[in-house]
Amino acid sequence: MKKESFDEKVGWGRMLLVGFQHVLTMCPGTIAVPLILAGALGLNEKETAFLVSANFFTSGIAILIQVLGIGKLAGSRYPIVLGSSFAPLSPMILIGKEYGMAALFGSVIASGAVIFLLSFFMDKILKLFPQVVVGTFVTLIGITLAPTALRDLAGGEGNAGFGSVENLILGLAVLIFILLVDKYGKGIWKSMSLLLGITAGTAAGCFLHMVDIASIAQVEIFQPVQPFAYGVPEFKLWPIFLMTIFCIINMIQCIGVFSVMDEIADVETENEIKERGIRGQAVAQMITGAFNSVPSTMFNENVSLIGLTKIKSRSVITTAGIMIILAGIFPKISAVFTAVPKCVLGGATLALFGVITSSGISMLSRLDFSKDNNFKIVGTSIAIGVGAAFASDAFVNILGTLQMILSNGLFMVSISAILLNLLLNGKKAFRK
Known part of the structure; x- marks a missing residue:
């Protein structure tokens, strides 16, 4: 792999716009996990909003650790976006209900420490993941994500108007718009296809009364994320064991992301870089638990966006990480992200998930x-x-x-x- 692969220079305007596209791309998954967790644990609106803000804040920190690195210890220094992981959602709900929030976040911290220790044996673990295994895994990632995108395109399961003609038409229009701009657009317009599609879709959604502007006005402007908001973390054996099992599943998914990056960015990632990447994710998870948030994972959809924009600069992802941290401490910013209609995001993510599936098929074709x-x-x-x-x-x-x-x-x-x-x-x- 050439060192300069991810060092390309990008102008400030393009850096901000492409970085913003990455933020929009990671928002649906990053917001969904704390919302589902809060609902399952019966948390009130204030606590739910706090979990969402904490999740933005810690996701931004995880991105900066991954992209900038901590010396030679942790962080791949790849342009990889991280957000909340669905893999440990079920055990988080179980632990929260049976043991309380202090034990929940204690298990997040402790399982992060276990993954950190495992990363030092990554050379042996990676022997279990030859091309036939990784290609199969990546292909299934795209296949299993597609129904989620389609449900979002229909308006979001459980939401009023799910499956309505308006949602379906707008979502499909956004998907087609993105594909056409990517094919026929020139220069900066081509790399902005996702952002243009989401912007145009949201504008259309305003006319169709799909955007709740009033909710943005009601949100506080500034709110710092308080560490250990639920008290001193409790480290209990069974919750830690349970969380660790599902964080290992999350680790496997992160290994798959490096293979998608190799496919899209035309690089060949050395095992040492993968080790540092997993170690960076583990360090971020320990910080995440301290700030009352959930484990993060590397997002395939953002790697797919790199394939769509053809911009693979670390500086763009660093910019996105800073934006996400700001969204965590300035709730009004995160409220703007969450105001984008579900059907619009569904249309946009369908295009990205298709890229993931194609990457897996490409690996298998060799x-x-x-x-x-x-x-x-x-x-x-x-x-x-x-x-x-x-x-x-x-x-x-x-x-x-x-x-x-x-x-x-x-x-x-x-x-x-x-x-x-x-x-x-x-x-x-x-x-x-």
Whole structure:
């Protein structure tokens, strides 16, 4: 990999605009996790708003750690955006209900420390992830994300007007607009396709009364994020164990992001960089727990945006990280982000998730399916992963933690591909 790959110079105007696109891209997932968590734990509106602000703040910190690095210890120094992870959402709800918020954030801190220690053995862990495993995993990421984008395009599941003709038309119009601008746009307009699509879609949403401008006016201008707002963290063995299991799933997803970056940015990431990247994510998670927030993950959709804009500068992602921190301490800014209609974001993210799927298929296309049992490994693993993701009720009679693990499609596809590769290829699996 050439060192200058991510050092390209970008003018201030383009840096701000592309950085803003990255913020808009990571917003839906970053906002959704604390909202779902707060709803499940019965938190009031003030506490919910606090969790959202804390999540913006800590996501920005995680991005800066990843992009700028902490010496040679942590951070990949890649243009990678991080936001809240869905992987540990179920155990977070369980821990919060049974043990309280102090134990919840204590488990986030402690599991981050465990992942940090595991990162020093990443060279051995990465041997379990040859191209056949990673390509299969990345392909399923795109497949499993697509229904979420489509539900958003329809207006967001559970929202009034879900599936309405207005939502569907506007969402599809945004998707087509982005694709056309990306194809026919020149210069800066081409790289702004996502932002232009979201802006135009939001403007149209205003005329259709889909944007709640009054809610923006009611939000406070400035509110610092208070660390340890729920008291001194409690470190209890079972919550820490439970959180660690799902943070390992999150770690696997982060490993997959580096493969997507290799595919899109035409680089070849060394294992040492991946180790530092996972270590940076773990350090950020410990800070996250201290500021009452949830574990972060590397966002594939933002890597896809790099493929769409063709701008892979670290300075752009650093700018996005600073914007997200400001959104955390200036709630009015985050309120503007959250005002974008769901159908508009759904149309935009459908284009990005398609890029992820294509990246996985591209990785798999370089395999020789007549050798090393690749045909069986890929086909069987994707079938198991898709089945687990979309028929999770098959495990309804399996109780507790095991049910949560088995119903996670991304875990199932990765563990299936790893085990099948080892089972069918033996020692040769480590040389692939």
